[in-house]
Amino acid sequence: MRLVTTTALIVGMLGFSGMALAQQQQQCKVALVNMQALITGSNEGKAASAKYDALVKEWKQKLDSIQKEISDTELKLKGQNGAPNQVSIAALQRTLVQQKFELSEATRQAQKNVDRYLELLLTPVQLSAIETPKQVAAEKGITAVIDSSSPTTTAPSNGDAKCDITAEVLKRMNAKFSSADPSAK
Numbered sequence: 801m802r803l804v805t806t807t808a809l810i811v812g813m814l815g816f817s818g819m820a821l822a823q824q825q826q827q828c829k830v831a832l833v834n835m836q837a838l839i840t841g842s843n844e845g846k847a848a849s850a851k852y853d854a855l856v857k858e859w860k861q862k863l864d865s866i867q868k869e870i871s872d873t874e875l876k877l878k879g880q881n882g883a884p885n886q887v888s889i890a891a892l893q894r895t896l897v898q899q900k901f902e903l904s905e906a907t908r909q910a911q912k913n914v915d916r917y918l919e920l921l922l923t924p925v926q927l928s929a930i931e932t933p934k935q936v937a938a939e940k941g942i943t944a945v946i947d948s949s950s951p952t953t954t955a956p957s958n959g960d961a962k963c964d965i966t967a968e969v970l971k972r973m974n975a976k977f978s979s980a981d982p983s984a985k
Contacts, residue, residue: 831942831965834947834964838970839929842929844977845925848922937965
């Protein structure tokens with residue numbers, strides 16, 4: 801008798817846990833995904849960030865070099881102020897104007913170059929961060945995915961941790977990037 805009661809209790813508990821799991825899966829009609837975390841935390845995003853940082857560093861060195869030339873010219877000009885040689889002062893002033901123009905143009909070019917490069921680097925990461933959550937959601941029977949990192953998005957009322965697929969999506973993105981890019985290993 802006791803064995804039958806224990807068996808019935810176990811079967812009942814398994815049935816209840818199965819129902820709870822089914823309810824949990826049904827509750828997640830909308831999944832949450834933190835797009836910002838996917839883009840910045842993925843291996844692909846980190847690799848893009850490192851490349852971007854290297855380009856910014858390169859431009860900063862170029863701009864710092866021009867700025868040093870300007871500073872050196874300004875010091876020479878200050879040293880000439882007491883001297884009566886107006887030709888030398890005028891030449892230094894022309895050089896200073898030219899250097900400042902060069903700095904301005906280089907800064908503009910650097911900004912343009914860096915912006916284009918960032919867009920080039922981020923486009924594949926963003927595409928992956930959009931497509932991979934769709935795939936995971938489809939596999940789980942989830943009908944929609946919402947970006948939880950967007951300040952204008954309101955999470956649905958079923959937004960518990962089980963409906964957040966960010967960790968699984970990040971894991972898949974990293975696996976895809978590692979297998980696609982031998983240098984990422």
